[in-house]
Amino acid sequence: MSHLKVTGRIxxxxxxxxxxxxxASGPGGQNVNKVATAVQxxxxxxxxxxxxxxxxxxVMSLAGRRLTQEGELLIEARRFRTRERNRQDARERLVALVQKAAQPPKPRRQTRPPLASKRRRLENKKARGAVKRARTKPVDE
Known part of the structure; x- marks a missing residue:
């Protein structure tokens, strides 16, 4: 029994x-209507x-719309004219997806915004408020 090698352990x-x-739709000339070359x-x-x-x-989170409700991954390959090349393309895409999922995500390190950026933000807010206040009708005293 042959295996599709994904990583060293998978x-x-x-x-x-x-x-x-x-x-398949697309290239294939007169052949396109006669031969089933696209692969599911x-x-x-x-x-x-x-x-x-x-x-x-x-894998299930990365698959998105390609995942059926039963949990099956469905990959369609119709890029090439030959059945064999489309088969190879579908398998390569499966391997790429599983390889991407096999790498654990990098943990997020929390950071704090620098004091200067906080100050800039508040100054911009003040300036914007002043512009809006200037647009109002003057109050009669």
Missing amino acids: SIPETELEESFIQ LRFDVAHSPSLPEEVRQR
Whole structure:
């Protein structure tokens, strides 16, 4: 059984990938209406035993609209004229997505705005308030 190598620790068995071929729009000449060259690659992210839990969560958040309600990742590849090249493209995109999810996000370090920027902000607010006050009708005393 062959595997799709993602990182040093993560690889996806071919049995977890499901491919279907559909007719593509775009380049292909007279052939485009006869041959199903576009590839739909399905990968069940939610139930895959080959993904660690933290990677699974990040893949699901990165996938966005490509994720079905059942937790399947759907990648469509129709960029190329040949079925084989589209298959390769879909797999490369899957690998890229899982690799991106495999890298843990950098923790955010809290910072404080410098005193000078706070002062500038308050001065700008004062100036803006003065401009608006100048626009009002003068008060009769």
